[in-house]
Amino acid sequence: MTLPLESMYREIILDHYKHPQHRGLPVEFDAEVHHVNPTCGDEVTLRVRVAADGTIADLGWEGEGCSISQASTSVMSGLVTGKPVKDALALQERFLELMQSRGEAELSDADEDELEDAVAFEGVSKYPARVKCALLGWMAMKSAVAEAGERDADELKETIG
């Protein structure tokens, strides 16, 4: 009883599930979001702090749910922390495309370099029911940085006032 080669449960995914990165909510943050995936009952609460230069200075999360959602959130955290928001959102777009590829994605070497461990989720794209699990943390990050950005804009307006 061995796993088929095309299994969605790659070793990398299980490693992240067992040893999640950036788990825990930072005390200082600019935005907090809570996202839920009703299919599996997955939940994630995510906080971000965006530095003045527009990079994601800190990101942490708490969550419960299936291995795909928890591992994907862990991988995402490691990838985007320290990156400019713009690059994090571009990466989110790439990951979304990969998840919507229904197993037909043709990844270039550049893609693989950019997505790093997130490439391991390619197999999930063949299972439409589980795509939402893999996207949960990424969508939460996208909302959180958007919220942090709005707050910045508001503060800027007040300052300029």
Added chain:
Amino acid sequence: MSLDVEAVRKDFPILAREVHGVPLVYLDSANTSQKPQVVLDTLAEFYSRHNANVARAVHTLGSEATTLYEAARDKVAAFVNARRREEVIFTKNSSEALNLVAYAISNASTFPGADRFRIGPGDEVVVTEMEHHSNIVPWQLLCQRTGATFRWLPIDASPDSPTSGRLVDSAIDEVITERTKVLSFVHQSNALGTINPVERLVAKAKSVGALTVLDASQSAPHLPLDVQALDPDFVAFTGHKLYGPTGVGVLVGRYDLLAALPPFLGGGEMIETVDMTGTTYAAPPHRFEAGTPMIAEAVGLGAAIDYLSALGMENVAAHERELVEYALPRLAAVEGVRIIGPAVPVSRGATIAFTVKGVHPHDVAQLLDEFGIAVRAGHHCARPVCVRYGVPATTRASFGIYTTTEEIDALVLGVERVKEMFT
């Protein structure tokens, strides 16, 4: 005589399939059962030789189709020991059968001569906490429409109780009272496997003058079902869990009640006379079968019933009792596995829900699928059961006439393997 499982398996072509390069182990029959060749042949035969609309065409094909459709009704009536064939109504599925009763009851509030079914504020509708959503929501909607109160019998979910996974017995006399107008409950729970004490519940409801509705979706395929012996007023079940096609279900009702109930859906074939100023309705069962019915599917269900009857429902029940006796201790012995439902194979069907410590049910089910094992994960359309047990979801293995002990071994090994991967 007992069931020759190997012979049965040969009758189900899908069981020869491979999934992910390994033989299919289908343990999801409570979700939908597989279909024997004879059902597939009957559907093809109907469409290739006898297809016509029923009860209206005078030509040869119309007459053949009508004869086949009505013969299916006779088969269902005999299968459940109905008092008369007119007590059998074909519906789309169990959900429609239950909705039919709930809507006919609320329609009674404005229907001449149907006063006895009227319910309103102060009246109560009772279900159990272990119902499938299809036996919760239609009654909640009925209560919203009429102002009646929705109540339920709780589950004993305490892990160490000898009655864990069963209805709290003391609640039966507390919840079912003179105010109860309808008691609708599941025969065998799809989420727990529990078989409820039908005689006790029906007797209690009758003693307070309540109508009784039995959801037999999960029992009709697995146990001899005698509606006269159990004596509820209405019984609902579905064809696709009974080795028949999807798209056909059954409501069996006491004839005197059906004859007094107003219609649910209006349309062709459910009428006596239609006039632009008013319409009179056909007698049961046709009053409740508006429009062109699921003719081929009903005929296919008849073939499934013939198939089951030839096996003998006593033999089917004995086979599945052996399976649950085999599976329960083996699954429970896997460290970290918690059985959600009765732990002992007494008054319990061959449907076993469980959790695996540290592994989400969707991961359990997805990984088992990669080993070729089909189980269900989720709340099984019975979310209140999961809430009562404090779990977000469970994994459920459910057995049928074609299930073998080797398949249960594969399940246990699969669960062991899943655990290894996650620890």
